[in-house]
Amino acid sequence: MKICAVCAFGVGSSIIAKMNIEAILADEGREEIEVITVDLGSISGTDADIYVTTNELSENFPEEFKDKTVVLDNFIDRASIQQSLDPRIAALGA
Numbered sequence: 001m002k003i004c005a006v007c008a009f010g011v012g013s014s015i016i017a018k019m020n021i022e023a024i025l026a027d028e029g030r031e032e033i034e035v036i037t038v039d040l041g042s043i044s045g046t047d048a049d050i051y052v053t054t055n056e057l058s059e060n061f062p063e064e065f066k067d068k069t070v071v072l073d074n075f076i077d078r079a080s081i082q083q084s085l086d087p088r089i090a091a092l093g094a
Contacts, residue, residue: 001032001033001092002036003021003033003035003050003051003085004036004037004038004052005018005021005038005052006037006038006039006052006061007037007040009039010037010042011039013054014039016075016076017037017052017072017075018035018036018037020075021052021081021085022035024081036048040053040060043061043062044062050068050069050070050085050088050092051068051069052070052072052075052081053069053070053072054071054072054074055071072084
């Protein structure tokens, strides 16, 4: 399984999201899930099972990615990230 954190440039807030998601996955014993980052402009060429982004960017996501996207209020609050992400991961059978 692959999770893709998306921000405007792929090197700022998405890195923070990646680090927090990886910490959550490690705490849950799910180290087999890969977490990557990408900028919004490159999302169409990036294959992932789940995309994670903020409210501001989600409106600009390609329509075909919206069903696979978890929209967060921020990339820092681990409890909020976990609460939003865990049901999606479970729904995919991981």
